[in-house]
Amino acid sequence: MRQAHADSRAPLVLDAAARLFCHRGYEGTSVRDIAGAAGMLPGSLYCHFDTKDDLLVAVYLRGVEQICTAVEAAVQPLADPWHRLEAACVAHLEAILRDDDYARVVVRVRPAEVPGAARRLVAQRDRYEALWAALVAALPLPRRTDRRALRLMLLGALNWAQNWYRADGASSPRVLARQFTALLKPHRETPTP
Amino acid sequence: MRQAHADSRAPLVLDAAARLFCHRGYEGTSVRDIAGAAGMLPGSLYCHFDTKDDLLVAVYLRGVEQICTAVEAAVQPLADPWHRLEAACVAHLEAILRDDDYARVVVRVRPAEVPGAARRLVAQRDRYEALWAALVAALPLPRRTDRRALRLMLLGALNWAQNWYRADGASSPRVLARQFTALLKPHRETPTP
């Protein structure tokens, strides 16, 4: 017995879009490309999505969902705030550097690049950043440390890694996360002149 | 005696390209747009540049030159390594956030986005990063601190600021630079539990 319509090819389209947006960017990917990768004709895409913009929003939405889930799962079993922060960095980096085309799109595609979708993309992104604000708020830090600056610095550093990271390089996401969080800890060893 | 071609409009074209690449990105800017902004017709651009890629390379090259100059000038009068690092951050942020369309292009346009120019762009970018490697090498840091990670973290955080910085916001480039470098200093005050 066949499953009725459970074999929709919409997820296939979404996967293809995520893969291409992630590798070539939004403007560098044509609707033709996506359709081709999903094994359909360009016009057929529009059975599933009204617009190329909407397709991006759908990818982005799922990207944010997945990266949120990954970070929350990584953090949940841990109690120490610095351990939690480091675990979040590991999860974030693994998602945006290796595992997950959807998550990679979230970091790769600038909302401003897609005027028709910018508002929706930013709303998603904000949702994710709230999660980091909470992680940073829990850190024991010297008085007057600017926690917002710390969050922006760390997330910026992590996201920018997409621009230079090579899978074959020395440092894995795990190592990188440890290095970055270590650099932010207040208690570091005294330098030797 | 006048220079030959002193009235060339090539610089005009370059300025227009820098402004547009910086505001709309490479793919978001058409040759028509650039020509229009420079007061010419599209075909006329090709008197000065062979391809759109070459135009980008020229902008990028000058962008790297200008940001190098700005950073070196900011650093030169100072002796203390941390002061020098902070001054470099100020100069970098001012260039890529406010002053300089050319420098902003260097951060905004991903080399991989322009296959025909990627190699040349990366070569320029590497030239600039060497400058930062020297600044970081001079810092007094605890043994076993990974200086490459520090450099990547700091530069990533600075560059990513282009994605969230608003000129009307609370923190100026100067404040931001101080905050970021402070967060990386080993000797910070003990947190209060």
Next chain:
Amino acid sequence: MRQAHADSRAPLVLDAAARLFCHRGYEGTSVRDIAGAAGMLPGSLYCHFDTKDDLLVAVYLRGVEQICTAVEAAVQPLADPWHRLEAACVAHLEAILRDDDYARVVVRVRPAEVPGAARRLVAQRDRYEALWAALVAALPLPRRTDRRALRLMLLGALNWAQNWYRADGASSPRVLARQFTALLKPHRETPTP
């Protein structure tokens, strides 16, 4: 005993098509639009009509029927040929300007615009014009008046009203009909120089 298919949604489709053809024209209306307005999906239309052309023919057919009925009903109680003509004009104008989406389509859509249906549309239209030929034939007119010219002139003037008539304007269909027929009567008052 109920009619079979008493709950058919075909009339709904026809109404939707009439409304849209009348407001946006034949080429300006898509099968999707009609289906949407009838609360179905595009494919479902084809349960009731073989092609878009056929749908137009059905609308057109009913439009001619309704306008014929309206004109005949208006004329029937009257005996005087000029009164009958004026009553016919009122009925015609009310149908094509206000009341009746079906009738409006008859005037709005040019047969030549729809090659696959042109022959059938013209046949319907001719049926209606015969009615007017009879009305004009009954008029007491000077010898050698060209009655065909009179019919073409009057019907043309009436139909063209669709292009300029606004419901909120000064002249109602009733007033307009009186004015147009008055202008055609031979016995008019002598002008004052």
Next chain:
Amino acid sequence: MRQAHADSRAPLVLDAAARLFCHRGYEGTSVRDIAGAAGMLPGSLYCHFDTKDDLLVAVYLRGVEQICTAVEAAVQPLADPWHRLEAACVAHLEAILRDDDYARVVVRVRPAEVPGAARRLVAQRDRYEALWAALVAALPLPRRTDRRALRLMLLGALNWAQNWYRADGASSPRVLARQFTALLKPHRETPTP
């Protein structure tokens, strides 16, 4: 010596557009069709016109100009108001039925059909109607004749002729004009019952 750029093919494009708009309507004519008829590729049209709408406006504008010129030239040598009206009808009919693709477009294409150009088209059309208002104003007519109704009736009848006129038919534009104006004259012979 060759003429510099005097051999632009823009007029060719305009002619092709006028011919096709006139025969197939605005929506029934594709940019491809026009380009093909002008011996170019579709994209090349955009050297001369920004949009399909603009192309229509250009055709329409020239159509109104030509029909104005034709009517004014026909009327100018005559003094008697009824003779002038009849001559205007002849000129109008000849333009919209036979001679002039541009003028035919003015009658054939409904402004409302082309939202992006509607305002401009109506403005042109109004310009032409003012000319007829003047012709009608000069007629010696019975008191209380509604001159606006007369103008609308006559012009409507003339324009609608496009829907039924066949060149091979009995009545030429000249004959038709005589018949229509005669039907509107107040002094007609008494009918014989």
Next chain:
DNA sequence: AATGAATGAGACTTCATTCAT
């Protein structure tokens, strides 16, 4: 009777680039 997905053609328009003038 209706659905939802898909088709294949074709819509308007923009693009980087070329070239005779």
Next chain:
DNA sequence: AATGAATGAAGTCTCATTCAT
């Protein structure tokens, strides 16, 4: 150095229609 016209490919999207379910 600059123009203006043209190219040819490609862009996103809409269309009427089909068909298995």
